[in-house]
Each structure stands twice: as structure tokens, then as C-alpha cells.
Amino acid sequence: MYSALLHQYHLVLSxxxxxxxxxxxxxxxxxxxxLPSFNNESMVTQLMHxxxxxxxxxxxxxxxxxxxxFKEEEHSDLISVCNAYRQVDLLVNEFLQNFKDSLEQQRVITRPDGNTLKRSPFEIFTHVITHEFHHxxxxxxxxxxxGYIPVDTDVIRD
Known part of the structure; x- marks a missing residue:
């Protein structure tokens, strides 16, 4: 499963x-x-979230x-955002390497509000990459x- 998730993350990177x-x-x-229609968030704040x-x-x-x-005030342009994501990439590699033999093992996770839940590293990895695509x-x-005309940013594109 490790190699499949690594391959999947390469698709996310693309x-x-x-x-x-x-x-x-x-x-x-x-x-x-x-933008008021996005709870007064900006594209940069979405990416940093x-x-x-x-x-x-x-x-x-x-x-x-x-x-x-990552502090919002330290990321006010695309270069600094990309630098933050390079650190994220290192973290993802470390995470997948650490759990490559226990991706399905349930773990207790404490949320910021103090509530706990049980999830596997596989479920958490799936959550973060789908969360990225949502944003x-x-x-x-x-x-x-x-006023911009977006390009195709899907995994499968021309």
C-alpha cells in the first residue's frame, strides 16, 4: 500500500x-x-490553511x-506559499515512510477541542489529500x- 500512496501523492503534486x-x-x-463569499478568506489564506x-x-x-x-503574515506571496508546501512534501514523505508497515493500524487522535477519535494513518492521509482538493x-x-479564466488543475488533464 505504501507504494500506491506514494504514487497517489505524486498525482497530488502534479x-x-x-x-x-x-x-x-x-x-x-x-x-x-x-472575498466575502468565502468568509473573507483569500486564495493565499486558503492555501495556507x-x-x-x-x-x-x-x-x-x-x-x-x-x-x-505556518503563520499567515509570513506567507503573502506565491513564492512563500510554495516554500511552505516544500516543507509539507517533506512531511508527507516522512509520514508515509514512518507508517508504511502500519498504515491500517488505528490510532487515538486528540482534536483541538479535546475530543478524541480513532483513525488509521491511511484514513488521515486520505483526509488531507481530499481536503487539499476541496480547497x-x-x-x-x-x-x-x-475575473480570471481558470485552467484545468485536475489529476487527469490534457
Missing amino acids: ARGALFDYCETIKTEHMLTR VANCYLFWLAKSVMQHQRPY KGQVINMSRQL
Whole structure:
């Protein structure tokens, strides 16, 4: 299963690369524009939320590592966002390597509100990548609202 998940993450990287290439065509001020229709979030805050969710679920919840979250004020352009995602990529590789022999083993995870749940590393990995795609769609929608014509950023594209 480890090699399948590694391959799956490479597909995520490809789709993310298409999104970041597209984001390079968007003016920085638009990347930072907070849209009322998205709870006053910007494309950058959406992307950083996803990066921080990788940290929360993989590092803090499953691996029990106390890594600092990415700070919004330190990520105000696409270059800094991409740098944060390079750290996310390293984390994903570490996570998959650490759990390659126990991806199905249930673990107790404590949520920020103190509630606990049991999930396997496989379930958590699935959650973070689908969560990324949810927010990738929101970033595309936000750009459309700002007058841009999005490109295809799916895993399967021409």
C-alpha cells in the first residue's frame, strides 16, 4: 500500500503544480484579496490553511510531533506559499515512510477541542489529500470571481 500512496501523492503534486503554475498568472494583490463569499478568506489564506492541516493531521495528530504552524503574515506571496508546501512534501514523505508497515493500524487522535477519535494513518492521509482538493477548487472559484479564466488543475488533464 505504501507504494500506491506514494504514487497517489505524486498525482497530488502534479495537480498542485498545475494550480501553482496557474496562480503565477494571478496578480499578487488578487491572491491576497479577501472575498466575502468565502468568509473573507483569500486564495493565499486558503492555501495556507491546507498546508497547516497537513501539519495538524500528519505531524501533530498521528506522528505526535510539535511542529509550528505556518503563520499567515509570513506567507503573502506565491513564492512563500510554495516554500511552505516544500516543507509539507517533506512531511508527507516522512509520514508515509514512518507508517508504511502500519498504515491500517488505528490510532487515538486528540482534536483541538479535546475530543478524541480513532483513525488509521491511511484514513488521515486520505483526509488531507481530499481536503487539499476541496480547497483547490475553492481557490479556482475565487480566481474566477476575480475575473480570471481558470485552467484545468485536475489529476487527469490534457
